[in-house]
Amino acid sequence: MWEQVSQALDQSLTRVMTRIASLLPGFLALLVALLVSSLVAWAIGFVLRRSLRSLDFDRKVADWGLPWFRGEGARSPTDWAVRIVSWSIVFVGFLVGVTAFEATLTSLLVSQLFAYLPNLVAAIVVLLVGSAAARFFSRSVLIGAVNLNVQYAHLLSIGMKWLILVLTGAMALNHLEIGGKIVDEAFAILFGGIVLTLALAVGLGARDLVSRSLEKQAGRMPEETAETFRHF
Amino acid sequence: MPETESLPQQVKEQIENIGHADVVIGLPSFKTSEDLSWAATGGFTGLNVLLAYPSSGEVVEPDRFPAGHLVRYPISAPERYLSGSTSVYGSFHEVLQISQKAGSKACCVWNSTPQGASMNAIEQLLRPVLDQGFDLVFPSYIEAKLGALVNSGMICPMTRAIYGRQVHFPMAIDLGFSSPLVDRLLQTDPHTRQPRSAQWIATEAICAGLPVCQVNLPMETPRPPDSTDLSSILTTILGRLFADLERNTSFWQRSSGSQMVPTFGTPGRRDEDEAAPVEVQRMIDTFQLGYRNLAEIWSVALPPGTLLALKKLTKMTMSEFRMADDLWVRVVYDFALAHRQRAINREHLLRAMTPLYLAWVASYALETKDASTTGFLNRLEQLALAYESQKPYLLSRWRWPDRFNP
Numbered sequence: 001m002w003e004q005v006s007q008a009l010d011q012s013l014t015r016v017m018t019r020i021a022s023l024l025p026g027f028l029a030l031l032v033a034l035l036v037s038s039l040v041a042w043a044i045g046f047v048l049r050r051s052l053r054s055l056d057f058d059r060k061v062a063d064w065g066l067p068w069f070r071g072e073g074a075r076s077p078t079d080w081a082v083r084i085v086s087w088s089i090v091f092v093g094f095l096v097g098v099t100a101f102e103a104t105l106t107s108l109l110v111s112q113l114f115a116y117l118p119n120l121v122a123a124i125v126v127l128l129v130g131s132a133a134a135r136f137f138s139r140s141v142l143i144g145a146v147n148l149n150v151q152y153a154h155l156l157s158i159g160m161k162w163l164i165l166v167l168t169g170a171m172a173l174n175h176l177e178i179g180g181k182i183v184d185e186a187f188a189i190l191f192g193g194i195v196l197t198l199a200l201a202v203g204l205g206a207r208d209l210v211s212r213s214l215e216k217q218a219g220r221m222p223e224e225t226a227e228t229f230r231h232f
Numbered sequence: 233m234p235e236t237e238s239l240p241q242q243v244k245e246q247i248e249n250i251g252h253a254d255v256v257i258g259l260p261s262f263k264t265s266e267d268l269s270w271a272a273t274g275g276f277t278g279l280n281v282l283l284a285y286p287s288s289g290e291v292v293e294p295d296r297f298p299a300g301h302l303v304r305y306p307i308s309a310p311e312r313y314l315s316g317s318t319s320v321y322g323s324f325h326e327v328l329q330i331s332q333k334a335g336s337k338a339c340c341v342w343n344s345t346p347q348g349a350s351m352n353a354i355e356q357l358l359r360p361v362l363d364q365g366f367d368l369v370f371p372s373y374i375e376a377k378l379g380a381l382v383n384s385g386m387i388c389p390m391t392r393a394i395y396g397r398q399v400h401f402p403m404a405i406d407l408g409f410s411s412p413l414v415d416r417l418l419q420t421d422p423h424t425r426q427p428r429s430a431q432w433i434a435t436e437a438i439c440a441g442l443p444v445c446q447v448n449l450p451m452e453t454p455r456p457p458d459s460t461d462l463s464s465i466l467t468t469i470l471g472r473l474f475a476d477l478e479r480n481t482s483f484w485q486r487s488s489g490s491q492m493v494p495t496f497g498t499p500g501r502r503d504e505d506e507a508a509p510v511e512v513q514r515m516i517d518t519f520q521l522g523y524r525n526l527a528e529i530w531s532v533a534l535p536p537g538t539l540l541a542l543k544k545l546t547k548m549t550m551s552e553f554r555m556a557d558d559l560w561v562r563v564v565y566d567f568a569l570a571h572r573q574r575a576i577n578r579e580h581l582l583r584a585m586t587p588l589y590l591a592w593v594a595s596y597a598l599e600t601k602d603a604s605t606t607g608f609l610n611r612l613e614q615l616a617l618a619y620e621s622q623k624p625y626l627l628s629r630w631r632w633p634d635r636f637n638p
Contacts, residue, residue: 136577139529139577139580140580142525142526143463143526143529143580143583143584143586144463144583146518146521146522146525146526146586146587147462147463147518147522147583147586147587149514149517149518149521151521153521153525154524154525157525228378228510228511229378229381229510229593229597230376230378230379230380230381230453230455231380231381231382231462231465231466231593232380232382232383232453232455232465
């Protein structure tokens with residue numbers, strides 16, 4: 001009886017040890033892959049950081065109108081770019097290491113991840129373009145409204161900015177396939193809300209301006225300073 | 233340099249049938265035959281005159297212009313002077329091509345409305361070319377205290393300080409040309425790859441060292457159409473003025489001071505109504521609104537000291553509202569530098585300058601409200617001298633843009 005128990009334990013121990021022994025190369029491969037990818041990530045990050053600094057990347061990104069990338073130190077656009085590239089390389093190294101364990105499972109994981117990648121890239125592009133467009137158009141509205149002496153120019157500019165940002169956010173979430181119908185409905189409510197707010201603000205606040213403009217167009221009221229000042 | 237030719241065959245045939253012309257007069261803004269009532273009499277005795285008008289207007293019967301020949305030509309869209317629309321900025325290219333084709337000695341392009349023209353004025357513009365060998369003749373209109381303010385406040389004094397020539401209306405669109413200048417303007421600029429005629433003609437001639445002069449015309453500055461928007465025109469005009477600074481850096485960095493250009497004719501005078509009230513509150517309001525909302529954009533172009541001075545200006549009451557000449561000149565120069573550095577979108581930058589320009593207009597109008605003609609001309613001379621005295625500031629910041637500037 002004890003012999004049988006001892007034999008069973010021996011066999012089990014042997015199986016476990018064999019299993020562990022079979023996993024060890026995988027662990028080692030994972031460690032090596034992580035180490036190598038970290039070294040490669042560090043080297044590429046170093047070169048990338050120097051290149052971006054020499055190209056004055058931070059200032060250019062600020063000019064393109066990506067406000068949340070503005071800042072010093074860790075939050076600068078150069079740091080963001082270096083971090084994204086470095087962590088992507090480490091992640092690829094991790095995937096290579098994991099593949100050493102169980103080819104079937106990890107290849108499935110990798111194929112799903114790669115299938116999702118275009119959505120992620122598209123969402124990032126939409127966010128970048130949308131934020132640049134929001135900044136550009138809000139600035140255009142602000143300057144135009146100030147030049148027309150519209151007192152609530154800032155409100156109009158913020159309204160324009162958030163309209164574009166909300167639209168951009170909804171499009172990005174759609175690309176990421178997050179939220180489903182909730183995103184569409186939330187977007188419709190938010191967008192409609194902003195438009196209604198702006199319409200009310202402009203409608204109530206600009207009555208005088210609109211009526212003056214219409215009267216001027218209809219030729220009922222002369223331009224206040226047309227006869228006094230000539231700019232050209 | 234390659235020449236840019238866009239004349240259709242039909243127009244070339246018209247010119248060939250006419251043969252040689254001594255003088256070509258172009259009227260790109262022509263619309264109806266009534267515009268040419270002045271053309272029936274006088275002018276250019278003994279010279280063969282050709283009058284060119286665009287096919288977008290009515291057909292002119294030959295009896296409307298008995299003193300010469302008529303040529304009708306189509307205006308092509310892409311090469312507008314200073315990139316503006318035809319009605320505002322005019323078009324030189326087609327008329328200059330006609331002049332070259334006809335082998336004329338002198339050419340006048342009258343881009344303002346033809347009703348305002350006269351054969352006498354056109355002859356005055358062309359006499360210095362025909363008789364004295366000048367290559368470019370500018371008109372000098374009657375200056376009004378509150379007229380042509382963009383010219384008085386920026387274009388004229390800045391051109392004088394930068395390029396060293398005292399031309400009263402450097403961006404005038406009614407000009408007289410010699411045939412060598414016509415040939416030059418029809419060439420393509422190797423840097424911009426545009427015909428030179430679409431660029432700013434004044435700086436083309438001055439930087440090429442060609443003899444230029446001006447003629448006093450007994451008329452006020454031509455009026456732009458009512459629909460023109462101040463901000464858009466400022467953007468176009470300042471964009472050209474600032475872009476030319478970049479294009480002609482090697483010329484203006486070497487020049488200092490300014491010289492009078494030969495001026496012909498008697499200067500016209502306009503009786504200023506010294507007691508006329510000026511309404512500037514709205515301009516001051518726009519400036520104050522601009523300071524509250526556009527300070528972020530202004531801070532891209534203006535150093536802290538200038539922003540502080542503008543802040544003080546926002547707090548002034550209307551009676552004490554004065555913008556010092558040095559402050560205004562530095563604002564203009566700083567915007568020119570920001571335009572060069574592309575610190576932000578150029579159109580945004582130039583449009584954001586409108587409230588600052590209105591502040592200068594308000595300040596100038598209040599300061600000269602009781603001034604006579606001599607008084608306001610002296611005031612403008614003072615401003616021009618401020619532009620000249622501040623030129624080293626522009627030069628220094630142009631050469632070392634990253635140097636600390638309080």
